[in-house]
Amino acid sequence: MRIHLACCTMILISFSMSCHTWEITDNFVKTEHSNNWAVLVDTSRFWFNYRHVANVLSIYRSVKRLGIPDSQIILMIADDMACNPRNPRPATVFNNIKQHINVYGDDVEVDYRGYEVTVENFVRLLTGRLAQGTPRSKKLLTDEGSNILIYLTGHGGNGFLKFQDSEEITSQELGDALEQMWQKRRYHEILFVVDTCQASSMYEKFYSPNILAVASSLVGEDSLSHHVDPAIGVYIIDRYTYYALNFLEKVEPSSTKTLGEFLKVCPRDYCLSTVGVRRDLFRRDPDKVPVIDFFGSLRPVELTTNIMNILPLKSNCTKIQEFEKKYNYVAQFPEIVSQYT
Amino acid sequence: MTISRILVLFTGLINIGTCNNAYNDFFDEELMLKPLSSDHVYAYFQFTTIWETENRVETLQHSHLFPRGLGEIIGRHNVEELHVTLTEGLWNYQKWGYPFHDAGPGAEVTAWFNKDVTNIEEEWKGLTNALAGLLCASLNFVDTSNSMSPEFTFRLTSVTDRPVNSSHLRYSSLPREIVCTENLTPFKKLLPCDSKRGLATLLNSAHIHNTNYHSIGIHFRSICRNAACTRTSLELRQTVSLIYDTMIDANQDWSIRKFFGMGLKGACPLATLSNIYVDISDNNTNHIYELTPSPSAKVVSLRGGQQNEIAVYDIRAHSSRGIFNIAAVHSAPKNNAIYYPSILYANRYIIGYGQERGSLVTKLYNNHWQALDIILLENIPWYLLVYLNSITITCNEQRVHPLAQRYLPGRERKSPYYLELILRLPPHSITKITIDMDYLFLKWQEYPPDANHGFYMGPAIVTALLPIARNYTALPLDGSTITSSFNASRDAYLVQLRTESLLISLPTPDFSMPYNVICLACTAVALAFGPLHNISTKRLVLKRIEKDWKGKLFSFFVGKLFGAKKKQD
């Protein structure tokens, strides 16, 4: 359906252009990237990690609201919280005790869930080395014009992030995966956000260009949760993501808020941990980059000044000959012939 | 609205561009509300798309009402018939009767491939992968180790022009699969009106997932196009089964708004039929209630000895006056229920303690006055070693022999244990089937992250032909819509029911030990290697004991001392 729509607008644009032969004004192309993707990963299983699912769904909600379509969001959730029997309000995940925002929503597509969320699948997704037969919704089909938002949340330590409490990805592995992406021209720019304990250790080993990395805490610090909901019985969201969502809720697709502001969403007295930022790999000044460059979406529109012919394709309309045959329903229960009589 | 209009315009354009066929497809949306004697209400949605065309790759690429995403998958993998269900909860056959479509807990996929498919395993893998992407479910975990081709239980429900055998059938169940909004969202997107208009607007995730049982299903097959059945059409049924509990409320009143959170705005404009049916057979017997608004028509359905009275609402007629809501208002408290239990049901459990071995017990209950022939399909995962020689089938303390038996032993990591039995259940009897099994010890990396939660084992499937249609709802084989089940008397009524899925805790190793174990076991090997190497390569020699300076000093003094003593002597 969505594909239909995209094609449709594209053709309409090209069609109208062929009629008027527009001159493209100089300020028409403002951004360097041509499409947006988001990889949002919750690596924690078990009910007491409810808050990590709430974290990742908060970001999912924001990017979806700001225009990235589901086909370009890879959402990985390691456990089911919304329909968990322990959830007193089925099919909902709220970001705070007052139930302001149901971050789960009524329209959600989870691409990797449960046991599928593994280090192997995550690295394969990033580097594009997926098994044959992997459906499109599980592929990161980015190109050299893609801006990617990578958001990770879970339990981490100095230099690693745990997946499902049974395995872990190290910062070196992550750095190598990103370098492989760069060499394969799989991205234009990456905004890497990680909300775990000692989060800044995750980006220390990055060495590929065009990455802006944000971490909820520095090495040696814990990332803390925001508050507990007694009805659910566990902490329901982490501080950093809570304030990030607060900020993102105020962003509109047309807003001019910059990444510089996003980096300041959680000062130390709110987060109780220091938000770490790594700017040296990023070429632009975050204060001049709109938030929408990563959280919003550009439609893949190709501009052309040439006249395109969109007359109907000459399809060889060979009428498929349907032979008349006698069809039957099969008996639904076998004829019973006893083996023992 | 505008979007769908553009879409219609656009798809229309493409069709004009290609073959200028008249649309030969229909879409029907129906909802059956059936109050049950156990104070539950069974809500069954069925969205039926019938497309008068052949099942070919080329035709399935351009569709009108048929969902293109699904059509492409069906075409590419040469699927003849497909059933996918995603279910949460356990259907209570004893109290709730038989559902329209039976489904086991978690995810289940059954597919028949075309007769000219040669590499079925590959197509099956591809199909389940594609469906996993389409439905946001982990169906990609389906592989040969958990799929099988049962001979009796599943029969082709499509029309066919040649005899079929089960080699082109694959069945798999993933009982662990969770079902939530992310599965419902793509399900709704397959409908022609999405969830924007029509009955699908009632499918709000928060109200669906707080039910006692919910199941969504996609059923695709070929059916007869004409009475003589010389041509075939494609039929796609998307179903949602929900069981609502009305006991929560003291007066037991229910309404569409209460169940689904909102009333109905109108019918899907693309639908030829959009009806709501309410089964009011038990009104004035078990319950006394009044339906508001009063129905457009009442139908009496006589089927297999069971009489049902059904109120029919045509949504188009009612929704013109704004939002439409059907409510049942009880005027008197519930009577003592006249309660007809289902004539056949089953349950299953595991006996034994410890993580070493156990026995699987399946109990089949026949409440009918006649003997019933049933097929029992046991699908036992490979990590339970089954001893077929231990199978005992007893009924009233007497051993029973199956009428037929099919068995394929499982192989570790390759295929499950497949056991299919045809049994004749004596009238008014309980038949008990016991089989022993051992629990396997897996490699540490084969355990899931929550290994101590246990492993799920899919349900057993019981298939039977019932002589009467008591508590029976399913559509007849040649029917496509709910209407076709009214007054559809047949010789026998095919029913399929599933037992509980079971949780088994396998013995677990210590997951933190790999390095230690490797070191220790290698040390043991080295302990043997060292001495054996010495013995076989070296010679025994007698050597003087060379002492270091301390020892020398010591022996010197000792020598002096004792030497002096000796002299004295």
Place this chain on the structure above:
Amino acid sequence: MSRKWLSNFALAGTIRLLIMNSEYQRIIGNRVEVSTALNSWKRVTEGVYLHKFGIDPYEGDLFHETPIGLYVFTLMQEYLPQWALFLLFVIVDLTTALCLAIAAKHYAIELATKRKEEKDENKRLSKDVPNTSALYVSAAYLFNPYIILNCIGLTTTVFTNLLYSIALVSMTRRSVLWSCASIALLTLQGLYPMSLMVPATIYVATTAKNRKIGIITMLIVFTSILAILFAVSYCIMGSWSFLWSTIGFILTVPDLRPNIGLYWYFFTEMFEHFRWLFIASFQINVSLLYIVPLALRLRRDPMLLAFSYLAIAAIFKSYPCIGDVGFYISLLPLWKHLFQHMQQGFIVGCFLLFCTVFAPTVWHQWIYSRSANANFYFGVTLAFAIAQIFLLTDILFASVKYEFAVQHGIDKKINGNEAKLLLE
């Protein structure tokens, strides 16, 4: 004398029959230490049942006996009632003891004559030394708790042990055909016993007029019997599928059910990409590594060589059971003359005793009461294996020392100074 023999056998038979008919039979038969995937009677029953129903038992994971075994067990299960089956197992076990006694007698006579040759001493061995040796060996087999449990648990190791004992007897009697036939049967069933061909060949070669011809006939007879056995197996099953389920199953170790060996936990915890490396090295360790060095070293005492091979296989094979351990332990009285040179007898004895007690205890704690985990059971099996390794190496050291003592006298002095024995 003969009364002693008779009473021994009668008592052993009675013990076995009594426990077999008690409720403990089932419990013992289900113990992982007694029944492994290779020898469990439950699995044999299942295989026979499937075969009867026309289902290839090798298609599943349960049955790993040879087709010849399948044929024999089918006959047994079809025609023998329960009591006769029990009786058969007991009789086979008693026959094994008898065979071992005969082998022991032969070996003792041989040892005596050899000693006479080497040391032209007047020290005459008393006449009944061979007889006592035989009595001790048979008693050690008859009243060995491991063997008793093995017999009560109705494992097919009972039959394997009979074949082993026949192999030993025919070895000492230098019967080419019998030793080749029994070893070929053992090879078909368990692969590792192939190493017994080395001592058998040495026995035959030492007495043969022409050594080369002796060795060559041995090898030809063995390979042809083995080929015939494979052909017969193929004829019974009609396909080669059994190879993967028998020999393949032994070599690739897919079954990780705990047993008294070292493999199960090692390959449970193994990293997937190293699995084949370690399987290969473990299999080389048990089947190839020690054959040549030990054969060269112990060429003068092939019985000890056979004993070492049996012990190594019992310790390091992929699915060992206490029946295997019990078998080579009952041969210990053969090395009575070495006992004075052994150093670790007490420690090994304690180890074995503790392991035997602890294994069921920690198993219960792990599997049933869940108050322990797999590491406990692994610790016990590891200790058990190490104890057996100590036992084996101790006996081999003792034999080396004995040899030295026979040649140089028992005195450990050089020119009156204290000295000690060293391996160099």
